[in-house]
Amino acid sequence: MCAIAVPENTADTELPFGITIFSLSDQEGEILGTAERFLQTQSIPFAVCGLHKKGFPLESQLTELKASYKESINTAPHYRLYRLDTVPEKPGMVYDDKKGAAIAVEIYELPVVSIGAFLQQVKKPLCIGDVELSDGRIVKGFLCEEYGLTNAKEMDEPFSALDPQTKADMQLLMRQIWQEEKPTVIFVTHDIEEAVFLSSKIYVLTQRPGTVKAEVPVLLPYDRDLSLKDTEEFIKLRKKVNQLIEHESLS
Structure with a gap:
């Protein structure tokens, strides 16, 4: 026997994470191909608030990786937006539960197989973290590290x-x-x-x-x-x- 485990976008928190695909010992190539095809169907929601939004210069970093726009929504009222001293200029979103406000963001579906390539394009002081949306969902998205506000x-x-x-x-x-x-x-x-x-x-x-x-x-x-x-x-x-x-x- 041979097997391969792949992650899966299940919303059920009471079941084990991922899927295991089994086959006969001489069919490794077949299950590898099946796993690859399956991963190409998996995606995660990703929140953007700056130059990655629709029609802005860095949107191509998402679309070239087959990410697709899904919706526009506000964050929960816990964030502040700063204009960063970067080239090109970018907004930086920082969590602030005392003086924060709701920030308009866009949600893209980012393919799981593209996450590594996308992360290579994220430059400091931006980072990836959990972003709370106005409807209570928690998604991955762009945040700014504190030192970037110097x-x-x-x-x-x-x-x-x-x-x-x-x-x-x-x-x-x-x-x-x-x-x-x-x-x-x-x-x-x-x-x-x-x-x-x-x-x-x-x-x-x-x-x-x-x-x-x-x-x-x-x-x-x-x-x-x-x-x-x-x-x-x-x-x-x-x-x-x-x-x-x-x-x-x-x-």
């Missing part, structure tokens, strides 16, 4: 209480610091004009529970002064973000 910053409405002139001065100072030191900054604001002027990418959030509704690239010159706010490109972008927020407030 150069990331969160700023929660720091200029909201300033008079208009001081606020404008602080915005210019913020841009100057960013251009000189190149830190990664997450800036939280309700001021649409401020968001467009300061950022290179804007995330528009939904109402409670807060999730990422839209990601808006800010394709404006890095070298900015206050005159930029009067340009056609700036006004058009400001209106686009405003429409997203107005639609959210009316929904």
Whole structure:
């Protein structure tokens, strides 16, 4: 006799994990082929929240390995999203059960036979871990290790209480610091004009529970002064973000 054991995507937690295929001693090649064909039918759900999402540059890393998009869903409200200082820039999702929120993710079915090849493409500070979804499911997905946040910053409405002139001065100072030191900054604001002027990418959030509704690239010159706010490109972008927020407030 000869035999081979293969993993299986069973949801039954009371039964042994996997399947064992038996055959006669001179049929090793046959059961190896059967096991290979069986594994090609097995997959795991995998959660992505950044450049691996549909239509983004790294989606091909999944599709080339025969992964298929299944659904869009939110995580449980226990995560925070940071903009990482990587090339290309990537978001990093970190578990935070005290100050976390629900994050919009996409679920792909990743073939079991492709997991090894996929893991080779995962670069630090990203890692693979358990991600809790809003419906209670636990799936594998991208997370960020804590050391990856060293150069990331969160700023929660720091200029909201300033008079208009001081606020404008602080915005210019913020841009100057960013251009000189190149830190990664997450800036939280309700001021649409401020968001467009300061950022290179804007995330528009939904109402409670807060999730990422839209990601808006800010394709404006890095070298900015206050005159930029009067340009056609700036006004058009400001209106686009405003429409997203107005639609959210009316929904």
